[in-house]
Amino acid sequence: xARTSAVRPEEIRxxxxxxxxxEIHRRGELTRAELTTLLGLNxxxxxxxxxxxxSLGMVTEYVPAGRDRAGxxxxxxxxxxxxxxxxxxxxxxERIVSAxxxxxxxxxxxxxxxxxxxxxxxxxxxxxxxxxxDWIAGxxxxxxxLIGVGVSVPGTVGRENGVIEHGPNLEWRGVPLADLLSARLxxxxxxxVGNDADLGALAEHLRGAAVGLxxxxxxxxxxxxxxxxxxxxxxxxxxxxxxxxxxxxMLNPDGPPCHCGSNGCIETYIGEHALLRxxxxxxxxxxxxAGVFASAQxxxxxxxxxxxxxxxxxxxxxxxxxxxxxxQAIIVGGSxxxxxxxxxxxxxxxxxxxxxxxxxxxxxxLTPGLGVESSLIGASELAxxxxxxxxxxxxxxxxxAQSRV
Amino acid sequence: xARTSAVRPEEIRxxxxxxxxxEIHRRGELTRAELTTLLGLNxxxxxxxxxxxxSLGMVTEYVPAGRDRAGxxxxxxxxxxxxxxxxxxxxxxERIVSAxxxxxxxxxxxxxxxxxxxxxxxxxxxxxxxxxxDWIAGxxxxxxxLIGVGVSVPGTVGRENGVIEHGPNLEWRGVPLADLLSARLxxxxxxxVGNDADLGALAEHLRGAAVGLxxxxxxxxxxxxxxxxxxxxxxxxxxxxxxxxxxxxMLNPDGPPCHCGSNGCIETYIGEHALLRxxxxxxxxxxxxAGVFASAQxxxxxxxxxxxxxxxxxxxxxxxxxxxxxxQAIIVGGSxxxxxxxxxxxxxxxxxxxxxxxxxxxxxxLTPGLGVESSLIGASELAxxxxxxxxxxxxxxxxxAQSRV
Numbered sequence: 001x002a003r004t005s006a007v008r009p010e011e012i013r014x015x016x017x018x019x020x021x022x023e024i025h026r027r028g029e030l031t032r033a034e035l036t037t038l039l040g041l042n043x044x045x046x047x048x049x050x051x052x053x054x055s056l057g058m059v060t061e062y063v064p065a066g067r068d069r070a071g072x073x074x075x076x077x078x079x080x081x082x083x084x085x086x087x088x089x090x091x092x093x094e095r096i097v098s099a100x101x102x103x104x105x106x107x108x109x110x111x112x113x114x115x116x117x118x119x120x121x122x123x124x125x126x127x128x129x130x131x132x133x134d135w136i137a138g139x140x141x142x143x144x145x146l147i148g149v150g151v152s153v154p155g156t157v158g159r160e161n162g163v164i165e166h167g168p169n170l171e172w173r174g175v176p177l178a179d180l181l182s183a184r185l186x187x188x189x190x191x192x193v194g195n196d197a198d199l200g201a202l203a204e205h206l207r208g209a210a211v212g213l214x215x216x217x218x219x220x221x222x223x224x225x226x227x228x229x230x231x232x233x234x235x236x237x238x239x240x241x242x243x244x245x246x247x248x249x250m251l252n253p254d255g256p257p258c259h260c261g262s263n264g265c266i267e268t269y270i271g272e273h274a275l276l277r278x279x280x281x282x283x284x285x286x287x288x289x290a291g292v293f294a295s296a297q298x299x300x301x302x303x304x305x306x307x308x309x310x311x312x313x314x315x316x317x318x319x320x321x322x323x324x325x326x327x328q329a330i331i332v333g334g335s336x337x338x339x340x341x342x343x344x345x346x347x348x349x350x351x352x353x354x355x356x357x358x359x360x361x362x363x364x365x366l367t368p369g370l371g372v373e374s375s376l377i378g379a380s381e382l383a384x385x386x387x388x389x390x391x392x393x394x395x396x397x398x399x400x401a402q403s404r405v
Numbered sequence: 406x407a408r409t410s411a412v413r414p415e416e417i418r419x420x421x422x423x424x425x426x427x428e429i430h431r432r433g434e435l436t437r438a439e440l441t442t443l444l445g446l447n448x449x450x451x452x453x454x455x456x457x458x459x460s461l462g463m464v465t466e467y468v469p470a471g472r473d474r475a476g477x478x479x480x481x482x483x484x485x486x487x488x489x490x491x492x493x494x495x496x497x498x499e500r501i502v503s504a505x506x507x508x509x510x511x512x513x514x515x516x517x518x519x520x521x522x523x524x525x526x527x528x529x530x531x532x533x534x535x536x537x538x539d540w541i542a543g544x545x546x547x548x549x550x551l552i553g554v555g556v557s558v559p560g561t562v563g564r565e566n567g568v569i570e571h572g573p574n575l576e577w578r579g580v581p582l583a584d585l586l587s588a589r590l591x592x593x594x595x596x597x598v599g600n601d602a603d604l605g606a607l608a609e610h611l612r613g614a615a616v617g618l619x620x621x622x623x624x625x626x627x628x629x630x631x632x633x634x635x636x637x638x639x640x641x642x643x644x645x646x647x648x649x650x651x652x653x654x655m656l657n658p659d660g661p662p663c664h665c666g667s668n669g670c671i672e673t674y675i676g677e678h679a680l681l682r683x684x685x686x687x688x689x690x691x692x693x694x695a696g697v698f699a700s701a702q703x704x705x706x707x708x709x710x711x712x713x714x715x716x717x718x719x720x721x722x723x724x725x726x727x728x729x730x731x732x733q734a735i736i737v738g739g740s741x742x743x744x745x746x747x748x749x750x751x752x753x754x755x756x757x758x759x760x761x762x763x764x765x766x767x768x769x770x771l772t773p774g775l776g777v778e779s780s781l782i783g784a785s786e787l788a789x790x791x792x793x794x795x796x797x798x799x800x801x802x803x804x805x806a807q808s809r810v
Contacts, residue, residue, distance in 0.1 A: 012417075156763055165763045215644040227729075231643075236636050238731020239620040242764045243636075248728040250721050250759055251656060262724070262759040316655050319667070323653040324632075324729070326643020354655055354667040358561055358570045359647045 013049075014390050016041065020049045022388045024059055025103050026206060029078035050077050056391055057145075058083050058103060079103035082141040084394070086383035087133055087185075090152040090196070090376040091125060093169045093223070094286065098132035100140055101380035105207055109139040122175045130184040147394060148190040149181060150383030152199045152375040154224065159241025162193035168259050169223050192382045196220055197244060197333075198235060199378025200368070201228025204331050206381055208369030213328040217321055218374065219246065221314075221336030223284070225267045229325065247271065249320060251313075269313040272335055278306035293338045310336075311343030315350025322355040322363050333368045340367060418454075419795050421446065425454045427793045429464055430508050431611060434483035455482055461796055462550075463488050463508060484508035487546040489799070491788035492538055492590075495557040495601070495781040496530060498574045498628070499691060503537035505545055506785035510612055514544040527580045535589040552799060553595040554586060555788030557604045557780040559629065564646030567598035573664050574628050597787045601625055602649060602738075603640060604783025605773070606633025609736050611786055613774030618733040622726055623779065624651065626719075626741030628689070630672045634730065652676065654725060656718075674718040677740055683711035698743045715741075716748030720755025727760040727768050738773045745772060 016039065023038055024030060030038070035046050053059045061075045083103055090097045099110040111132045118124060129151075137146065155167025162178025164170075178191045185191070194202075201210075201218035210216040210230070218228040225247030229236035236243050247267035248260050255264020256274075268274060272289050276282075279292045279302055295303035318330055332340045340347060344365075351360060368374045387394050421444065428443050429435060435443070440451050458464045466480045488508055495502045504515040516537045523529060534556075542551065560572025567583025569575075583596045590596070599607075606615075606623035615621040615635070623633040630652030634641035641648050652672035653665050660669020661679075673679060677694050681687075684697045684707055700708035723735055737745045745752060749770070756765060773779045792799050 156761070166761075215648075231636060231641050231648075232639065234637065234639065236641070236730070238636075238764065239733045240731055240763060240767055242761065243729065243731040245728040245731075245761060245764070248761060249654065249725045253721060260728075260761050316658060320654045323650040323665075324648065325641070326645055326648040326650075328644045356561070356571075356647065356650060356653060356665050358645060359643065359650070362645055 014392055016045070017049050017052055017391050018388050020046070021053055021058060021103075021391050024053075024077060024079055025105070025384065025388060028104050029076050031074040031076050033074045035077065050075075053077075053391060056394065057143075058391060058394075079106070081106070081108075082143045084145050084147040084387065085140065086380050087136065087146060087149045088152075088376050088380035088383060089129055089132075089149065090379060091170070092154065093120075096125065096128055096132065097376055098129060098136060099376060099380070100136045100144075100146075101377075101383075102144075103384075105377070105380070108144070109136045111135055120170055122172060122177065122180055126177070126180045126184050129181060133185060146189070147387055148192065148383040149185060150199075150379035150381070151177065151181065151191065151193045152196045152379040153177065153193060154196050154222075154226075156242045156245070157193050157195050157198075159237055159239075162191060164193070165240075165242065190383070190386055192385070194379065194382050195226060195228070195241075195244070196375040196378075197226035197228040198237075199228065199382060200331075200333055200374035201230050201378070202235060202381050203370055203374045203376075203378035204368055205230050205233075207377060208374060209331050209366045210329050210369070215325065215327040215329075217246075217325060217327050217330045218368075219318075219321075219330060219332050219336060220334045220375070221247075221270060221272075221332070221339075222289075222334040223272045225271050225336070227321070229327075231325070246317070246321065249317070266313070266317050270310050270317060270336065270339075274313075275306055275310050275335075275339075278309050279303050280306075289335050293335075293342065296342055307339055307342050308346060311339050311346040312350055314339055315347040316354060318347065318365060319351045319354035322351060322359045326359040327363055329364050329366055331366045331368050331374075333372075333374055337367045340365065419797055421450070422454050422457055422796050423793050425451070426458055426463060426508070426796050429458075429482060429484055430510070430789065430793060433509050434481050436479040436481050438479045440482065455480075458482075458796060461799065462548075463796060463799075484511070486511070486513075487548045489550050489552040489792065490545065491785050492541065492551060492554045493557075493781050493785035493788060494534055494537075494554065495784060496575070497559065498525075501530065501533055501537065502781055503534060503541060504781060504785070505541045505549075505551075506782075506788075507549075508789075510782070510785070513549070514541045516540055525575055527577060527582065527585055531582070531585045531589050534586060538590060551594070552792055553597065553788040554590060555604075555784035555786070556582065556586065556596065556598045557601045557784040558582065558598060559601050559627075559631075561647045561650070562598050562600050562603075564642055564644075567596060569598070570645075570647065595788070595791055597790070599784065599787050600631060600633070600646075600649070601780040601783075602631035602633040603642075604633065604787060605736075605738055605779035606635050606783070607640060607786050608775055608779045608781075608783035609773055610635050610638075612782060613779060614736050614771045615734050615774070620730065620732045620734075622651075622730060622732050622735045623773075624723075624726075624735060624737050624741060625739045625780070626652075626675060626677075626737065626744075627694075627739040628677045630676050630741070632726070634732075636730070651722070651726065654722070671718070671722050675715050675722060675741065675744075679718075680711055680715050680740075680744075683714050684708050685711075694740050698740075698747065701747055712744055712747050713751060716744050716751040717755060719744055720752040721759060723752065723770060724756045724759035727756060727764045731764040732768055734769045734771055736771045736773055736779075738777075738779055742772045745770065 060080045085100045085102045100108040156165040164175040181191045197220035204210045214233040216230040220226045227244040227246035248265045252264030256268040258265040296307045490505045490507045501518045505513040561570040569580040586596045602625035609615045619638040621635040625631045632649040632651035653670045657669030661673040663670040701712045
């Protein structure tokens with residue numbers, strides 16, 4: 001991955017500072033010796049970088065107790081438990097989950113609020129998030145400082161501006177969510193907004209089922225079907241931030257109408273509405289979907305057939321993704337994870353029959369390592385990105401944030 | 406795009422040297438003042454880097470004649486016409502094209518050889534390329550030095566090893582082309598092999614219709630249909646190098662059988678065989694395909710309908726690509742470029758009807774800026790990559806290459 005700009009010597013320290021903090025953040029506590037090996041820098045450089053991070057209030061150093069006193073002790077560097085934290089928020093159709101997440105990925109406090117009807121307007125949702133943020137801040141040590149906010153949304157999100165271009169199930173169009181939330185939480189606070197499938201992919205790549213894998217697809221399937229794609233370690237975003245709409249790969253030009261305006265999109269074959277329709281159920285909701293899976297497990301003929309049909313189309317979809325992306329892993333999340341659990345053989349058989357052999361042989365199909373929390377954890381990682389890129393810039397941001405929230 | 410390794414000060418000079426040579430390579434001659442602005446480095450650093458490249462025999466400097474003598478002259482830095490060159494090769498089903506390409510993208514010599522029947526074996530093809538390389542070397546100044554070879558192949562290519570995993574129309578499987586060519590041309594010579602669509606995308610991005618655009622898809626459609634994808638400036642490769650097989654997106658599980666083993670792949674709807682079948686023509690070859698286009702232009706009813714049908718499916722395919730990748734441009738090459746010329750309105754109408762609006766509004770559909778040479782030029786760029794990453798390492802490589810070819 002070639003950098004396309006010139007490197008100036010003064011950038012090196014910042015780059016290396018961010019790299020060291022990133023290792024601590026992802027791996028948890030590490031000895032100085034381990035950091036030396038991981039970063040390929042010498043001991044004194046590592047010592048200097050660690051001192052900087054200690055002064056910034058981000059990490060703490062200690063000599064492990066009970067250690068053999070004969071050798072030179074290797075200091076352990078750990079995230080400070082009362083150090084900076086981010087607010088991670090997952091907006092779903094039925095609920096809002098908010099959590100304070102510290103360096104190292106530790107969840108310090110968490111709150112879940114159901115929403116319905118009127119509560120789904122942008123105004124009501126941002127109001128609720130502000131309440132939850134206050135509630136959470138009250139449960140943390142006084143020295144903890146909020147350094148950023150990351151929000152996961154079931155919709156397409158503009159790349160630089162945090163505008164929800166379209167969230168079909170929230171019925172949002174052109175909602176400037178980042179700006180609305182900044183106005184509620186403090187104008188100086190960095191608010192980042194991402195698509196739920198993109199953030200699921202990010203989290204599974206950094207902390208879940210795809211750690212160490214650089215070519216990964218996260219398929220997030222519930223009412224809608226979205227995809228988050230990591231290619232050579234980088235998130236596939238597209239020019240405007242709208243890439244990954246794998247639910248809108250066209251299968252059949254004369255197929256069922258799709259909310260996107262086209263017909264026969266993959267979503268109309270593997271989304272929850274297709275499952276419920278195949279099972280002969282008219283109402284649409286999480287309970288009904290759970291009911292179909294429960295009936296299928298109990299051997300109900302119609303439910304079994306419905307899950308089988310969705311699994312067949314899911315396998316065909318995954319074969320297409322294997323051919324287009326040649327990934328190491330496809331992680332199937334949302335309610336489609338249950339389809340994978342119930343009908344893995346059907347899905348694998350379709351991939352075997354339809355994916356090109358070279359790409360087929362290197363892909364695994366997995367359920368999420370982070371359970372149903374992938375998008376929430378992804379939101380926290382999104383919020384940490386600015387600080388991990390330039391830790392030395394954050395004392396300023398810290399004071400501003402502290403005065404507002 | 407975060408670097409994931411630590412930066413050492415000694416790497417900076419190499420990085421900046423490569424960056425400067427890259428600018429000269431892509432933009433042609435530049436004044437020192439322009440280089441200062443482009444790289445954001447000071448005059449003396451630029452002066453030092455240029456001196457290094459002059460000593461390496463890669464560039465030359467001169468004061469432009471007829472220039473106003475009042476001001477301080479700004480030296481012009483230009484690629485050396487007798488400097489290092491690469492051998493770019495495009496292997497096609499019907500012919501081999503070989504060219505000597507210098508820094509700046511100048512084609513110094515070029516040879517085209519038809520192949521057929523027995524001539525398509527890996528042994529025959531590599532033998533022919535070795536002959537062409539000798540013929541070409543004989544037409545260049547004695548001081549010109551071959552620094553690498555880039556080869557474009559219509560097939561899937563292993564990412565690190567230059568093995569043709571599958572080239573259906575050459576009937577190649579598991580052909581270690583890079584190794585075979587090294588054995589013919591000189592074991593120390595760097596031979597890089599790429600998929601034709603990937604290299605088409607690379608060339609159009611660097612020198613063709615997509616200069617300045619970082620999210621681009623090159624659709625290469627002839628007998629087979631492949632895709633080369635540039636996402637945020639980086640080539641999408643997949644873990645093994647097999648990404649981009651957009652011809653094998655499944656449309657219809659009960660559709661026509663495909664050589665890949667599946668049914669109803671996009672290739673079976675928009676590949677040349679589909680066009681010929683729709684036009685009622687039994688023989689398969691470039692002349693027959695050209696004949697259908699000529700008949701369509703003359704208003705032959707059946708040919709017009711055949712092109713229209715392929716255009717309709719091509720538009721639907723592009724809508725899927727718009728939804729999945731959110732690119733700024735899709736470049737349609739191969740014989741599909743002619744379908745685009747004849748039936749653009751049909752294609753754009755399908756994209757309008759089926760792509761999601763936010764992504765639709767930012768995409769242009771283009772014909773190649775490099776005509777039919779995209780993959781050949783891409784092969785030359787592939788061959789230049791090692792030298793552009795570390796120009797200072799190349800005097801050694803130069804001497805080795807010189808002694809062999």
